[in-house]
Amino acid sequence: MSMIQTMDADGGDADGGEPLSLHQRILSDISERILSGAWAPGHRIPFEHELTAEYKCSRMTVNKALSQLAKAGLIERRRRSGSFVRRPQSQAAVLEIHDIRIEVEALGLPYRYERVARHKRRSSAEDRALLELDSNGPVLALECRHFAGKRPFAHEQRLINLAAVAEAANEEFFAVAPGPWLIARVPWSAAEHRIRAVAADRHIATALEIESGAPCLVVERRTWSAEHPVTHVRFTYAADSHTLVARFTPSQG
Amino acid sequence: MSMIQTMDADGGDADGGEPLSLHQRILSDISERILSGAWAPGHRIPFEHELTAEYKCSRMTVNKALSQLAKAGLIERRRRSGSFVRRPQSQAAVLEIHDIRIEVEALGLPYRYERVARHKRRSSAEDRALLELDSNGPVLALECRHFAGKRPFAHEQRLINLAAVAEAANEEFFAVAPGPWLIARVPWSAAEHRIRAVAADRHIATALEIESGAPCLVVERRTWSAEHPVTHVRFTYAADSHTLVARFTPSQG
DNA sequence: GCCGCAGTTATGTATATACATATTGAAACG
DNA sequence: CGTTTCAATATGTATATACATAACTGCGGC
Numbered sequence: 190m191s192m193i194q195t196m197d198a199d200g201g202d203a204d205g206g207e208p209l210s211l212h213q214r215i216l217s218d219i220s221e222r223i224l225s226g227a228w229a230p231g232h233r234i235p236f237e238h239e240l241t242a243e244y245k246c247s248r249m250t251v252n253k254a255l256s257q258l259a260k261a262g263l264i265e266r267r268r269r270s271g272s273f274v275r276r277p278q279s280q281a282a283v284l285e286i287h288d289i290r291i292e293v294e295a296l297g298l299p300y301r302y303e304r305v306a307r308h309k310r311r312s313s314a315e316d317r318a319l320l321e322l323d324s325n326g327p328v329l330a331l332e333c334r335h336f337a338g339k340r341p342f343a344h345e346q347r348l349i350n351l352a353a354v355a356e357a358a359n360e361e362f363f364a365v366a367p368g369p370w371l372i373a374r375v376p377w378s379a380a381e382h383r384i385r386a387v388a389a390d391r392h393i394a395t396a397l398e399i400e401s402g403a404p405c406l407v408v409e410r411r412t413w414s415a416e417h418p419v420t421h422v423r424f425t426y427a428a429d430s431h432t433l434v435a436r437f438t439p440s441q442g
Numbered sequence: 443m444s445m446i447q448t449m450d451a452d453g454g455d456a457d458g459g460e461p462l463s464l465h466q467r468i469l470s471d472i473s474e475r476i477l478s479g480a481w482a483p484g485h486r487i488p489f490e491h492e493l494t495a496e497y498k499c500s501r502m503t504v505n506k507a508l509s510q511l512a513k514a515g516l517i518e519r520r521r522r523s524g525s526f527v528r529r530p531q532s533q534a535a536v537l538e539i540h541d542i543r544i545e546v547e548a549l550g551l552p553y554r555y556e557r558v559a560r561h562k563r564r565s566s567a568e569d570r571a572l573l574e575l576d577s578n579g580p581v582l583a584l585e586c587r588h589f590a591g592k593r594p595f596a597h598e599q600r601l602i603n604l605a606a607v608a609e610a611a612n613e614e615f616f617a618v619a620p621g622p623w624l625i626a627r628v629p630w631s632a633a634e635h636r637i638r639a640v641a642a643d644r645h646i647a648t649a650l651e652i653e654s655g656a657p658c659l660v661v662e663r664r665t666w667s668a669e670h671p672v673t674h675v676r677f678t679y680a681a682d683s684h685t686l687v688a689r690f691t692p693s694q695g
Numbered sequence: 696g697c698c699g700c701a702g703t704t705a706t707g708t709a710t711a712t713a714c715a716t717a718t719t720g721a722a723a724c725g
Numbered sequence: 726c727g728t729t730t731c732a733a734t735a736t737g738t739a740t741a742t743a744c745a746t747a748a749c750t751g752c753g754g755c
Contacts, residue, residue, distance in 0.1 A: 210738060225668040226629040236705065247740050252706080263630070268706050269748040277625065279538050280663075282635050284688050286533040336658040372530065376479040377516070377692055382535050384686040386639035386679075404657030404681070407641040410533075415478040426639075428657070433637040436539050436687075439630055463708060489735065500710050505736080521736045522718040 211246055215254035220440045223263055223274050230276035234264060261440040265280040282435035285383065286408070288368055289345075290426070292431070293337040302366045305396070309351070309358060316348055318405065319421040321411065326352040331367055334396060342430055344396045347422040354419060371412075371420060378391050378414040383407075387425075404428040450546050464499055468507035473693045475518055483529035487517060503643070514693040532549040535688035539635065539661070541621055542598075543675070546590040553618045554589040556648070564613060569601055572674040574664065584620055587649060595683055597649045600675040607672060624665075624673060629694070631667040637686065638661075640678075650680050657681040 209217070235243070240251040255272055260262045266272045293300040312320070312328045320328070333345040347367050349357045353375075360370065364431045387407050394401040406426045412419045447637045462470070475481045488496070493504040508525055511517045519525045546553040565573070565581045573581070586598040600620050606628075613623065641662050647654040659679045665672045 224630045224632075229629050238705085247742095248706095249741085252708095253738095266706065267748080268746070269704055271705070274629075277630055279540055280625075280633060282537045282539060282633060284535045284537045284635075286535060341730080345720085376482050376527075377477045377530055379477075379691045380533060380535060380689070382537075382686075382688040382690075384637060384659070384688070385684065386657040386681040388657045388681065402655070404639040404641045406637070406659075428639040428641065431638065433635075435635040435637070436633070437635075438632045442747060465708080491735085500712095501736095502711085503709060505738095506708095509737085519736065520718080521716070522734055524735070 191282055211244065212250050212253040212257075215240065215244055215251060216257055217260060219254065220261075220263055224439060228274050229389035230274050232274045233271045234274065236271055258440065263440050277439075280437065284382070284433060284435040286410070286433075288372075289335045289343055289366070290369070293335065294335060298337040303334045303336065304331070304362050305334055306330075307362060312350075318416045319411075320348055322350060322418050324352070326350065327358070331359050331362055333362070333366060335366070337430070338432075341397045342394055342426070344425040345422060346425075347420060348425045349420045350418050352400055353414065353417045367420075368422070370417040375412075375414045375419055376414045378419060380410055380412045386428075389425075389427075393425050397425065399427050405430055408433070408435070445560045464497065465503050465506040465510075468493065468497055468504060469510055469693075472507065472511060473514075475515055477692060483527050485527045486524045487527065489524055494535050501669060503689075516693050532693070533690065535690035537635070537688040539663070540624075541688075542588045542596055542619070543622070544597055545553065546588065548662045549590060551590040556583070556589065557615050558587055559583075559585040559613060572664075573601055573603055573671045575603060575671050577605070579603065580611070582610050584609070584615060586615070586619060590683070593683075595679070597646055597678040598675060600673060602673045603671050606667065606670045620673075620676070628665075628667045628672055631665045631672060633663055633665045636662040639681075642678075642680075646678050650678065651679050659684055659686070661686070 205377065219234060220230075221333065228234060234255075237248050237251045237255065240255075240386045241248050242324065244251065256268065259266050259272070263275060264272050265275045278322040288300075290300045301414045306364070309327060310316075310330065312322055312325050316322070316328050316330070317325065322328075329349040329351055331349070333347070334341050335343040346369075349371070351358050354371065356374065357367075357370075362370065385407050387405050388402045388407050389397065389399055391401050393405065394403065397405070399405075405428060408426075409422070410424075411421050443632070472481075472487060478673040481487060487508075490501050490504045490508065493508075494501050497504065498638045508517065508519065512519050512525070516528060517525050518528045536555055540651070543553045543555075561583045563569075563574060563583065565578050568576065569575070569581050569583070575581075582602040582604055584598070584600040584602070586592050588598065598620075602620065602624070604611050607624065609627065610620075610623075615623065615632060638660050640658050641655045642650065642658050644654050647656065650658070652658075658681060661679075663677075664674050668682065
C-alpha cells in the first residue's frame, strides 16, 4: 500500500523525457494512436480499469486523461459501453487575429498609424445595425490608416459604443490606435468575425493607394463584453498585402 | 464525516437549474465574474482553500475548476502566490469550415457538384511546394465546381498525395467530391488554412461565370495526417457569394 | 414471445489524504 | 548590511474510496 508513485524507468520506450505528469503521458499516448490512425474512428479504446492496470495507476488518473480527450473531441465516452474514437466532423481551425502593428512588424517593416477622421454622434440606424445596438445611444466613429513602410497596409473603419466605453469620448486617437486602446481597457470579450473579398470603392482605393475596383480582403469584427456591444470594426487590406492564417491541430492537450 | 455531497437548495441564487456538477458551477461562477469585468485582469481570485470553504467542498473539486480555467487561458496560476485573471492577449477565433454542400444547403439552395478535370501524375516542383512534399511521388490533381442553384458557387483545385492515400488513384470523383471522400477515409488530420483576396484570372472567371479581374475570396487548405501531407486544396469564391464567419467566446467550460 | 424489473458494468463526480514543488518572506548568520 | 537558509504557503499530482447514473443483459412472469 501507499507506494505513492515513483515513476522512473520502466515501460521501456526511453524516449526524450521532460517530466510529463502521468495523466499527460496517458493522454498523449492515446491521442498519438488516434492521430496516427492506429486507432481508427469507431475503435473502442481500453476501459479505464484496463488502462489502470497498464499504467499501474489509479482510476482517477486515467479518468483525468480520458475526460480531457473527450472534451477535446477526440473520443466519445458512453456509460456502460466504453470510450470510442470519434470521427472528425466539422473542420474547425483557430484563427489568431493579432494587432496590426504586430502583423506589420512581423514583416520586418516599420509601422505607422494615422487617424483620418473622428466623429461623435447619436447612433444612426446603420450604426445600430452594425453594432447590434438597441437604443440610439451615442457612438464614436473613427477612420484610420495603418502603414507598412511607406505603403498603406490596412484601412480601418470603427464604431465604438460610448454607452459601453464612455472614456473613449475623451480620447482623440491621434497617437494610439483604437484597437490596442480598447484591448487595454475592456477586460474580456466575445467576438464575431466576418471575412470576405470586395472590390475597392473610390474611397478605399484612395486610402489604400490602389486602383478602384481592385480586390480587397475585408475583416469585420463585432465585439461584446458582458453581453454589451462594444465595438464594430472593418479592416480592409489590399489583396496583395495580407493573408490570414488559421491552423488546426486536434487536441495537443 | 463522509457526508458525500447532497447538494440541494442552499447558496440562495435559485436561478434556472439544470443539474450542473459542482466543479462546473464553480467554473462558470468564476468565469462569469471575469467576463463581466467584475474581476479585472490582474485581480487575484480566491485561494483554493477559500473557495473550498465558500462552496463547502474538497480542494480537488475546486482544483478541477481552476485548472480548467487556467487551460482555457482565463486565469494564470502561480505557486505560492495564487491565481490571477489574465489580460486577454491575442484575439483568437474559431473558424468552422464546413463541407461546401452544407454551406450551400444552409442557403436554401440546391447543391450540385461537377468534376471538371482529373490528372494522375508524378509530382512537379510546384506540386511538391504546395503539398510540402519531399519525394517526387505520384499525385492526383483535380479540378471541380460546386454549384448553388444554377450559379457556380465555388471552384476547387486539389492535389492529393497518392503516397498517403493510395486508394484515391482508383476513384474517378465523378459522383463524390474529393472533400467528403477524404474526410470519410483519412482518420484525423491537422490543417493549415490561408485566406486571401485575389482578382479572378481568365480561367477562374470562366469557371465561376464572373468577369475577369473581379474580386474573389480564396481559401487554401493544406492537410496532414500522422505527419504526412495528404492534400492541398484551393477554393475560390466569387466575392458576393461567400462570407467566412469566425467566433470567439472565451472559455464556456 | 413480450414486457418489465432487477443486476452488472463503465463512466461521472466527489471526498479525504499524501506528498512534490516552486516561491516568497523572514529569521539567522557572517 | 547583505546574504544565505529555512519554513510557510499555494498549487500540482496522485491515491484509495464512495456513491450516483446511464445503459445494457438476462431473467421471470404473463
